[in-house]
Amino acid sequence: MSSSVVPVAVVGAAGRMGATTCAAVEEADGLELVARIDAGDDVGAAVRDSGALVAVDFTVPAVTEANVHAILDAGAHAVVGTTGWDEASRSRVVEHLDRLNAGREDGLGVLIAPNFGLSAVLAMTFAAKAARYFESAEVVELHHPNKVDAPSGTARHTAAAIAAARADAGLAPSPDATESGWEARGADVDGVRVHAVRLRGLVAHEEILFGNVGEQLTIRQDSFDRASFMPGVLLAVREVVGRPGLTVGLEHVLDLT
Numbered sequence: 001m002s003s004s005v006v007p008v009a010v011v012g013a014a015g016r017m018g019a020t021t022c023a024a025v026e027e028a029d030g031l032e033l034v035a036r037i038d039a040g041d042d043v044g045a046a047v048r049d050s051g052a053l054v055a056v057d058f059t060v061p062a063v064t065e066a067n068v069h070a071i072l073d074a075g076a077h078a079v080v081g082t083t084g085w086d087e088a089s090r091s092r093v094v095e096h097l098d099r100l101n102a103g104r105e106d107g108l109g110v111l112i113a114p115n116f117g118l119s120a121v122l123a124m125t126f127a128a129k130a131a132r133y134f135e136s137a138e139v140v141e142l143h144h145p146n147k148v149d150a151p152s153g154t155a156r157h158t159a160a161a162i163a164a165a166r167a168d169a170g171l172a173p174s175p176d177a178t179e180s181g182w183e184a185r186g187a188d189v190d191g192v193r194v195h196a197v198r199l200r201g202l203v204a205h206e207e208i209l210f211g212n213v214g215e216q217l218t219i220r221q222d223s224f225d226r227a228s229f230m231p232g233v234l235l236a237v238r239e240v241v242g243r244p245g246l247t248v249g250l251e252h253v254l255d256l257t
């Protein structure tokens, strides 16, 4: 291995995203796959023993935070696509990074991206920009039926960004005269309604609906194949090494903010 090659471990390697990531890393210039880690393995020991500089986590919401702490303790940077992160779990990672990176210029980085697909990152960015101009906003996410969490991490991230933009603009809540049957109105994410569809044949899709009197804006993105996530994953692997601390969202790496 030449010194410019980045050794990469994949956690959740036997899963849908993990297996696709392993294949992408094996094909990528300047990266070398050094470990396939999955359920039942000791993540920290496997990362340390492999000599990985970066570990990518595509596992399940219940374990992803513990995996990141183990990756950091093993001395590697982390790229995370797994859903399930909230303010508290992100804060614990920041505290961990602050401890490990104190006094170091080349500190460890963690990059968490709810979605690595360019179409999804752009859709979220456009939605955040549009949000302040519309009275109503709702999000519909549509996924394959093997997905274990709802609403999707992407939809939560999108809704939170819309809610923040609406709050900054001083907008009132979206108009809604519903008095009964609230279960049919989707999840409430920071005051934005989010609807989740699970359908055989789908991969990952999102529609963001904005409404004013007499007009509608629809922003839609479709990932038809998990290959769509790979350019973003590889970019994150290359970038995280030079980004000490926590970065949330690929939009920061793509200079979309």
Ligand SMILES: NC(=O)C1=CN([C@@H]2O[C@H](COP(=O)(O)OP(=O)(O)OC[C@H]3O[C@@H](n4cnc5c(N)ncnc54)[C@H](OP(=O)(O)O)[C@@H]3O)[C@@H](O)[C@H]2O)C=CC1
Pocket (backbone or CB within 6 Å): 011, 012, 013, 014, 015, 016, 017, 018, 037, 038, 039, 040, 041, 043, 058, 059, 060, 061, 063, 067, 080, 081, 082, 083, 084, 113, 114, 115, 116, 117, 153, 229
């Ligand atoms: N950010 C993005 O762009 C994307 C994010 N995702 C997210 O990525 C995650 C994974 O999705 P997907 O690949 O479809 O899911 P899968 O269920 O196909 O894969 C998850 C893998 O993680 C393994 N696993 C479970 N527990 C552990 C553990 N403690 N340590 C190591 N491995 C473990 C599972 O093993 P076993 O089955 O034996 O339990 C399985 O092989 C989800 O949260 C999904 O929402 C998905 C697509 C894109």
Ligand SMILES: O=C(O)C1=N[C@H](C(=O)O)C[C@H](O)C1
Pocket (backbone or CB within 6 Å): 083, 114, 115, 143, 147, 148, 151, 152, 153, 154, 155, 203, 204, 205
């Ligand atoms: O589980 C999936 O498949 C996906 N999960 C992520 C999410 O929850 O947003 C990203 C993408 O939507 C695919």
